[in-house]
Amino acid sequence: MSDAHKLLVLAGDGIGPEVMREVARIVHWMSAHRGLKLEITEELVGAASLAAHGVPIRDEVIELARQSDAVLFGSVGDPAWSHVGFDKRPEVAILKLRKELELFANLRPAKLFDALIDASALKPEVVRGLDLMIVRETVGGIYFGEPRGIETLPDGSRRGINTEVYTTSEIERVARVAFDLARKRDNRVCSVEKCNVMESGLLWKEVVTDIHKREYSDVQLSHMLADNCAMQLVRDPNQFDVIVTGNLFGDILSDLASMLTGSLGMLPSATLGPARADGKRNALYEPIHGSAPDIAGKGIANPLAQILSFAMLLRYSLNRGEDADLIETAVSNVLASGLRTGDIMSPGMARVGTEMMGQAVLREMEKLA
């Protein structure tokens, strides 16, 4: 088993375990029929870990994650644990993983399945074929910069302060992720900042321009101001391939891009760490949806974002692009056939539960393979 990829599976809370079960079905089939070799470890995180071990995530689990080739994460969060101290909240599990593994690049694809085009608020002719990727820097920028805080002034009034900081190396490493990604896609990167009014944006633009020249001149690079990017995402989202930007702009623009699809419950994501000694990167894959405690345990959750997160994992951490394609095409065909979970239901379609949706994807994969 030494040539097997080490996979850590953290299903978490709420609908996490249910939707992860549908991924397990696919993993099982791929192991039997596609030569996929995985050495899988499953662990508790979030409220599940709090209940069993008294902490949202154990140090051993973080160490396991560090030594894995990839982490497949479900979702954490449980109303029963929402009023405990900050360090005991289930969400700490994912925050700690991101921090300890230095997961600095968040990849958010906004891809529209043709069968779901009516869910978008945008006109079909504007949004059809949407397939862009936002790479957001996630451990730097204004959400982490010092000094920060609220101070009381001599006259009793107050002042709130946050600091945006970016260094050459922080910008370089996230830019490299974006350029590498673009090479596997349509080979275009658009770098987004506010260099017209912010020095941190000016440095961002200079560093991206410089590394492009030195290492990625085969990739097409453009620059755009963040406010214009928000406009262009609405006006003509299909102009973009890969967008790379800082923490704050990425926070806003990736959510905006997701909403263009109209189906947030469908979207996967990845977060990557620095290159390791073995040439690989720590990487965590998770749906952008939460633990949805209101529908947990009812067998009605949409498993597709979790399944698509696994497809991203295959593509970006295991370099198995064909397997990823197989899953994505199967999902697309199942949706085209009219099957829908409740969250993406529309008139005339057939409503199914979590398990039937998972099985339908697997049957379609069998057909396509």
Added chain:
Amino acid sequence: MSDAHKLLVLAGDGIGPEVMREVARIVHWMSAHRGLKLEITEELVGAASLAAHGVPIRDEVIELARQSDAVLFGSVGDPAWSHVGFDKRPEVAILKLRKELELFANLRPAKLFDALIDASALKPEVVRGLDLMIVRETVGGIYFGEPRGIETLPDGSRRGINTEVYTTSEIERVARVAFDLARKRDNRVCSVEKCNVMESGLLWKEVVTDIHKREYSDVQLSHMLADNCAMQLVRDPNQFDVIVTGNLFGDILSDLASMLTGSLGMLPSATLGPARADGKRNALYEPIHGSAPDIAGKGIANPLAQILSFAMLLRYSLNRGEDADLIETAVSNVLASGLRTGDIMSPGMARVGTEMMGQAVLREMEKLA
């Protein structure tokens, strides 16, 4: 003439003078038929002022602006002056006005005329009836905070820094503008920040909540995170009445909201200063479009954003809401009748120039009055 309102008209460069001429037509008619009393001064700004006086704006003009009840601004910018030193660029005229008059609140309506609904990238059923207003703080926040700059570190790499700062009083005064506006509209304010990750946002939320309780409890107040607001503007923009937010989020969200209409050339804006001793505020009204030097002098520019800027001026600085309604209804009807300038032209409509469009609006006003 002592009961006349003092109006300073700064047509500026490019299409500015052409589209301002159509406003003059309306002013003339309103003076004759609606009892509008204006004491109008016209001055040069931008490239026009550079050519005549060697500066983008003279100190006397700024003083005039300070003593006016309102400033109606056209647009500045001219490619002939784009390569001179920063303080000689035509754009300095508007920057100086904003700074000297302390114009801290930018009002950006995103209003969709039904006749132009097809220009939006959003589905008609999502965007129909859109009528929201974004109030953006414009003299504080991260675009102005200190420390700022790019420094070189000992190892030769660099670090870019910007600082977001907001004080109680800066937040209070822009919140008041938003609440006052809401009372003239649908009486709802949504305050937008990132209080979950930024202390400056936390203070923003606390101060807005506090002033609402003390002075505006009759207005409906809600709070939203900036990334969610970007999503909601696409998903269901009609949920909003007035949005109030800081400089950076306002920069992005106001452009996003404008783009929802699909017709940027139609949109006016206002920028307000602090309350003066006479109870009024300094205020500047201008279209969001630029000087469009490529089509200047051809008589084909769309005058509607300039006309609608004047309508805003009537409503917010002169308290003549009925006159503003008259103009806005006339514009709406003219568009419904099928007249279009080139920038908003669509198949089956009648293409007209600047003057014919202006005259059509005036004829419609005469009919309606």
